[in-house]
Amino acid sequence: MATARKKKSVQTTKIQKKGVSFDRAAFEAKLGTPKKVEAWGMNHFSLSPVFYPKSEEDFRDVFAYARATGAKLSFRGGGCSYGDAATNEKGIIIDIKDFNRILSFDQKTGVLKAESGATIKQLWEFGVEKGFWPPVVSGTMFPTLGGALSMNIHGKNNFAVGPIGDHIQEFTFLTVDGKEHVANPKKNPDLFYSAISGFGMLGAFLTVTIRMKKIHAGKMRVWPVNTFNLQEMFDYFEKEYKHSDYLVGWVDAFASGKQLGRGQIHKAVHLKAGEDPDFPENCKIENQILPSTFLGLIPKSWMWIFMYPFSNKFGMRFVNFGKWISGFLNNNKPYMQGHAEYAFLLDYVPNWKFMYKPGAMIQYQSFLPKENAVRGFEELLKAGQKKGIVTWLAVFKKHRPDKFLLTHALDGYSMAMDFPMTKGNKEKLWELAKEMDEIVLKYGGKFYFAKDSTLRPEILNRAFPKKSLDKFRSLKKKLDPVNLLESDLYRRIWK
Template identity: 60%
Template sequence: MVAKKVSKTKTSPLKIELPKPEKVEAWGMNKYSLSSVLRPTTVEEIQSIFQNANLNGTKIALRGGGCSYGDASINSEGIVLDLTEFNKVLNFDTKTGIITVQSGARIKDLWETGIGKGFWPPVVSGTMMPTVGGALSMNIHGKNNFKVGTIGEHVKEFTFLTAKGEILKCSPKTNSDLFYSAISGFGMLGCFLTVQIKMKPIYSGKMRIFPVLVKNFDELFDYFEKEYKSSDYLVGWIDAFASGAAMGRGQVHKAVNLSEGEDSDFPDNCRLDKQHLPTRLFGIIPKKWMWILMRPFSFNLGMRLINFAKYVASILVNNKPYLQGHAEYAFLLDYVPNWKFVYKPGAMIQYQVFIPKETAKEAMKKIFSLGQSYGIINYLSVFKKHKPDPFLLTHAVDGFSMAMDFPVTKSNKQKLWDLCYAMDEIVLKAGGRFYFAKDSTLRKRVMESYFPKANLKKFYTLKKKYDPKGILQTDLYKRIFLTD
């Protein structure tokens, strides 16, 4: 397909003064680079930085909110282009729900703009801090992935600055190759500039939540299969410390949107002051201190106790539906700011696997057993249901995912990486996939084993076409694509 040019780069490259290098960290604190960070606020500045890099061979990592758990937006050998100040909401059509933003706008900006007018973003992550550009690059999924797919499926169009410097308009019909590869392209083909997303209508500031206890993996899978058709969102928390017949026990939260006319408080309960998460726990303890209170539990026995206590607490509320605000349900993890600090002075990784429905249950049992036999048990496991999508380097499958948070310490690091490599083999055998947004341990051989060869070939062709000088690179790209 011939690329349709919206405009051609006319700016001459400015002389760019590189600021003093600063620490740029993976969200899980497991890796960092010391890099000069540029924070452009205009398209011209981004173009100019790309032009300079093409002339002088500088390597650039694009960075949004820095919410990827591993090395997806850090760069040990070049500069980091932080797009969080390129963040305007440009337009919101309250009739159609179509919002147009600069790519550094965050998911927070989407929902805060939409909710008062009766719209909610179609797909959100467990935190509201990712930027739209970062979310598209990884093609994020939400707790409703089984129903609405990934965020890319709700993008009407975007403008894109290719690494070699052209600005192209892309939609499912225009420059469709680039549309389906830049979304999921983990920042390797160019930079999203402006993005149009269709928000979804809501008829209440709240959803009806059904908390349900599941006693093991069998009940967990049965519940998801039985309930997904009548759910808008489904997410399971699993106690990874439970073993034997109790392996896979946990609590599922099913959420259902209220229908038009069902809520007499609408739209009043969409006001931001009614949606925002409280800043104090029990009205007293500032939430920003909560991670300090959690820290004494940040070791195996403490986390075993917390997981057990959570399971017992879920017995008390089992099958008792309640109403909950959208932000509260969607962004539970934002309730405890900096909760990752409980892992300090160590760090954390998230290992998330996506496995087809036919093999998922057995593979997940094997994965949990393996962790237990290594004595490395993840502190938080989250279970979701997924469906495939049409993007080139998608992580989605027709099946299920398990996201597992592991503590990283000096003494467990080698063993933890060995465990991940061993779990990789279970996932590959089960026909599963991995997710660059969460990854810290994947190797080239494993990546090449799960992506279809044709998709990889196409990715390499597009990389050559849109980034012939190879200016876009991240530590993740080097680790998985360039290192044997």
């Protein structure tokens, strides 16, 4: 490969990479013209040249190119971060979607090794028929392992099993100087606990070794429970979490007064070996995948069009109320549900975010300590109502602290709030976010980079422990001394 490159590069600038001549012009040709790279919430984009590595050698090439030219680099996995974590207005996007092979799997232990572009979808589809499920999944199945580790994602089981980082046995990692590192909790613990949660700013995850969870059924037992206000929801979580594998609460943010924060909880519990009469049939992928049509008629990808007439504050008030009221029909009656259906409810309606068009959306997810959760989130809900910008979808989860450097989790709760963003309301929405930041800080809370669009350096410095921020800064200086890795998010919140 090196010889072929040497031949081609006779008339082009050569870059020394590990003593091998590297053809800059050929590399630039691979980048092509800049493309529109969009935040998942459609609230931000960059026009960036995009590079698609297929091998570790390709990562080395793009790093060598950046070292020689000073080009700024930012990684992109599935592009599922709501804000500007995977866009780069000042440089190149490294899109890892083609670097996605599953490399090995141990049927006895469930330990799986894959390239960092492998998605959660690939993992569960690979594992489920063998009796294994990813230990932590997000509300959508499209994030990659690289994206999931960079943000250290949590699932609806965060209170019980911690974030994805707690299930990583080891990873290999390439820093911009071209050095490859192996990290696990014992070997290179600093790198292990910082790169996981390090939002792609320390180097590239190459391969990831993860422990999958053993399952004994294709379905779980699920309880839907309607609650009349946030305190009730909180009390249910506190009472039930020791008896639950997953807990998630949906909140009707339009309700006020005594019913402020009313909603519906879905608690799920894994079945034990022998409890599922349809095992292993239920585990077959065709029995897990979400149907592509609604009622066997309407393609799911069209459903957002039917929902579109409701995409305004009156429609959303009605939809939220309707969902809550309909919850009483089967209140507290357990039913069985497939893993994928429970875990990836949002994927059930593909393109649902298009409901926000021609505008966009932002998600504001904050985390509050247990003692202040009800009071704090009630204040956030009231702040939106007072400002006239009510979240269309609010989701409540329970968390536990973890050891990762820039962790968003704590011993408490989070509420993820989806807000419509339009040209007309952007200024007001950002004002609301500022007000909410102060409420979150007043109650000792934190934020999550994967969901963020509005955070400012001042707030970051107040929300995260100084010790952690200083440690991250010094690692960044050591591993990426001239800041070749910079995303739009990094420039917004760290500078």
